[in-house]
Amino acid sequence: MNQPLSDLRVLDLSQVMAGPFACMLLGDMGADVIKVEPPGTGDQTRSAMEYRYKGTDSPGFLALNRNKRSVEIDLKNEAGRAVFYELVKSADILIENSRPGVMARLKADYETLSEINPRLIYASISGFGQTGPWALRPGFDLIAQAMSGIMSATGTADGEPVKATTPIADLGSGLFLVYGILSALHGRETSGRGQYIDTSLFEAALGLSIWETTELWASGEAPRPIGTANRMSAPYQAVRSSDGHFVFGAANARLWTRLCDMLGREDLKNDPRFADNTGRMQNREALIAALEEVFVTKTTDEWVDALLEAGIPAGPINDYGAATTADHALARKMVMDVPHKVEGTYKSLGFAVKMSETPQQVRRGAPLLGEHTEEVIGALGLDRSYDSLKEAGAFGR
Numbered sequence: 001m002n003q004p005l006s007d008l009r010v011l012d013l014s015q016v017m018a019g020p021f022a023c024m025l026l027g028d029m030g031a032d033v034i035k036v037e038p039p040g041t042g043d044q045t046r047s048a049m050e051y052r053y054k055g056t057d058s059p060g061f062l063a064l065n066r067n068k069r070s071v072e073i074d075l076k077n078e079a080g081r082a083v084f085y086e087l088v089k090s091a092d093i094l095i096e097n098s099r100p101g102v103m104a105r106l107k108a109d110y111e112t113l114s115e116i117n118p119r120l121i122y123a124s125i126s127g128f129g130q131t132g133p134w135a136l137r138p139g140f141d142l143i144a145q146a147m148s149g150i151m152s153a154t155g156t157a158d159g160e161p162v163k164a165t166t167p168i169a170d171l172g173s174g175l176f177l178v179y180g181i182l183s184a185l186h187g188r189e190t191s192g193r194g195q196y197i198d199t200s201l202f203e204a205a206l207g208l209s210i211w212e213t214t215e216l217w218a219s220g221e222a223p224r225p226i227g228t229a230n231r232m233s234a235p236y237q238a239v240r241s242s243d244g245h246f247v248f249g250a251a252n253a254r255l256w257t258r259l260c261d262m263l264g265r266e267d268l269k270n271d272p273r274f275a276d277n278t279g280r281m282q283n284r285e286a287l288i289a290a291l292e293e294v295f296v297t298k299t300t301d302e303w304v305d306a307l308l309e310a311g312i313p314a315g316p317i318n319d320y321g322a323a324t325t326a327d328h329a330l331a332r333k334m335v336m337d338v339p340h341k342v343e344g345t346y347k348s349l350g351f352a353v354k355m356s357e358t359p360q361q362v363r364r365g366a367p368l369l370g371e372h373t374e375e376v377i378g379a380l381g382l383d384r385s386y387d388s389l390k391e392a393g394a395f396g397r
Helices: 018-028 059-064 078-089 110-116 141-148 168-191 201-207 210-219 253-263 266-270 277-282 284-295 300-309 320-325 327-331 373-378 386-391
Strands: 009-012 032-037 068-072 093-096 121-126 196-200 236-241 244-249 314-316 335-340 344-349
Touching: 009 018, 018 032, 018 059, 018 068, 018 093, 018 121, 018 168, 032 078, 059 344, 068 373, 078 110, 078 373, 078 386, 093 168, 110 121, 121 168, 141 168, 141 201, 168 196, 168 201, 196 201, 236 284, 236 300, 244 300, 253 266, 253 300, 266 284, 277 284, 300 314, 320 327, 373 386
Parallel strands: 009 032, 009 093, 032 068, 093 121, 121 196
Antiparallel strands: 236 244, 244 314, 335 344
16 A cells, blocks of 8 residues: 655664654655664664663664664765765655764765755754754753753652653654654645754753743743643642542533532532632642542542543553553554564554554564665665675775
């Protein structure tokens, strides 16, 4: 089945998470993604993490690099750079996430490559973007979460600083990049030219901080940590039960009334402190304390069932073991087995978007380092043979 991006070629010069994630999403939609890796070492995530399956590549690398082919090219070598330029001629998109200035030193920056291929869409992810006073700072998800404000508003009021465990700056920047790339592809249909796309971990983290910046500008006060609660409505958070915790949301007038009726707490419904959402937000601690007096009398499962029966959103707090084996996750195909040359198969998260006519496909598992170098380079029709280029150090020594 033809996929939406099957006519596109992507050069993945990125490493670790943000760029590889964006390239994998494009590959899942059918793009021919060629991962251009430094000879000998490759993407540094290949050797990261303490865990391994059968092979030498880390599970983290496997998770971010399906539907790609790997070539080793030494961009510091003259012969290697010449081969790379030929590859650029065949490409639609290039994604890199080096620190600003690195690609220019390698003579692989947008200005250089757009002369070779004017239709090239060149996309960069960095810690803080290509311009501005922080541009040359090293970029990591932790740093972006801290400097964007996320960590200042995460956790509990009396606790230490907490970052979101899911690397939202890394993954968010990859998603924003794909949004920019697809927009640039559409624009190229009219203009005939590619363009340069610049995003960063910092901008992704700040760009996702909708409620927090709204509170800042509306109240004049910087948001503080509020645990699992919501910044716009209450009650909407985790609460205690007799055997743990669960989450629920009665965040509008209809659901609040329904909750009070279900619990038999007319006193809460009639309490002037909780008469509207503004009051419930201002008196949230007292509200939750009153509700937990009831919730601690039954188990999580009993309350979740009762709340759902009453039409009130609720759910248990699953760990990832429970989440990935839940009947719903399996029914939605959110866990899949991916074939691999060494591993046989490995487990991977499924596709978070379902497409009715052109569904995503796993065409290949994560590549071994340099697995497709000869295949890809041989198809370019170069004047020099693969063996002579190899002898010249184009693919490492």
